[in-house]
Amino acid sequence: MATTIQHQQARVGRAGEGVPGAVSGDGRQPTAARLTTEQVWHQVAKASFAVLGYVTPSEEPRSSGVVYKLIEGRLYVAVAPDSWKAKHVAASGRVAVTVPVRRGGILSLVASIPPATISFHGAAIVHPAGSPEVRSAWKELASLVPAERRASAAVIEVVPEGEFLTYALGIPLRKMLDPAAAQARVPVSREESTR
DSSP: OHHHHHHHHOOOEETTSOOTTOOOTTSSSOTGGGOOHHHHHHHHHHOOEEEEEEEOTTOOEEEEEEEOEEETTEEEEEEOTTSHHHHHHHHHOEEEEEEEEOOSGGGGGTSOOOOEEEEEEEEEEEEOTTOHHHHHHHHHHGGGSOGGGTTTOEEEEEEEEEEEEEESTTSOGGGGGOHHHHEEEEESSHHHHTO
């Protein structure tokens, strides 16, 4: 309960601004302020698993684990054309995504260390099997779908928007216990991050 209250009361920092209580190892600049848009995109590109959140037509929340590929700032997820994911995402055109980022190195083999996370929302388009968008991306998406299913697979294209909300990304493990130090908001757009 105390953790829930702390998380609700914690101030989320933006890249480039100080966050009370978030002190870096050198004692000068807040840890969250050092996280850049490029660093977050790099972590999203390195990962391949995410949790995709969406709502049903009756406005019930759902989430599914998905394997994705990042191509030119967009996430692509191959799904069965008759799957709930394809149907529900097509109906709303909006999704939320959380990418877990493994941390702890060799220590994570002996201790339970929660992953860092990168969350964002975005527009989503479901491309039917055989569409030009799907055909042009198959070379890079081939690893997502077995060869026998490629002709029938639909592809969900996710366009991230707004800001990345990160937790425990780019900070020492001990700082994960301090929500104010562990959270950051970073613009999704590379252009916005240079303003």
